[in-house]
Amino acid sequence: MRPLDAVDREILHILRSDGRASIRAVAEQVHVSRANAYARINRLIDDGVIRGFSARVDHERAGQGASAYITLKIVQNSWRTVRAQLQALPGAVHIALVSGDFDVLLLVHTEDNRALRELVLTRIQAIPEVLSTRTLLVFEETDLGPEP
Template identity: 80%
Template structure:
């Protein structure tokens, strides 16, 4: 975390983005379109939100520069990609060890989401593995070997549904 507003939190963290600007209806429409189809052309975005190509291009660049759009990528069906077992793993960690634990969790194969949370546990981790044996190995050999991890609880995922707009 930063010591002062606008500063990064250290060597592992980028500088803080500028304060958010309000998004108008056109910006919101552009975001919805790109969430549904990140490969949409500038021309098609411009046509659908009724602005010029130059305006659409400038708006998308501003959304990227402001950190509203963090990147463009593919939505993966993990089961079809050979990672048919998914689990949420909760972790209790040593106080003030978040940065150290986060750095270790980023190295785990199949880790796809890491969150520092409040409540009965400290960290929520989503992982995708080829099978239950690989999940067991990840939890027992990799996660529990991190010195700052005090305990884990594994919640096996039976089914998921992506609530983001679909392309």
């Protein structure tokens, strides 16, 4: 992978703010030609720096009125197995292996609290490698947008 320069970092900043920005708009903002901007974005994709493009969703308006962070303690060395099962869960949007009092942090969005309860009790706790869970309800969240 090639090192990123200031123009690459500015392109990433622009695309984090607006993943739908046109090549022309990106080129104008970073003061390079459209061909240069196009080549740089393709290189960032080819190098795996840009992993994809997505939309920021208002989960409540999308019918997912309940959000929660779920912490899991899992059997030692079972991360890959557990991760594969968590990725298949409806509403799972972020999974991280972490250090501290628990092993895994999972963010989920569900239709309502009843669906959240069912997800935790019947799907997550049914995974044999999951030793315990703790559910932290999200009352309000703010999308911070692009990274600085």
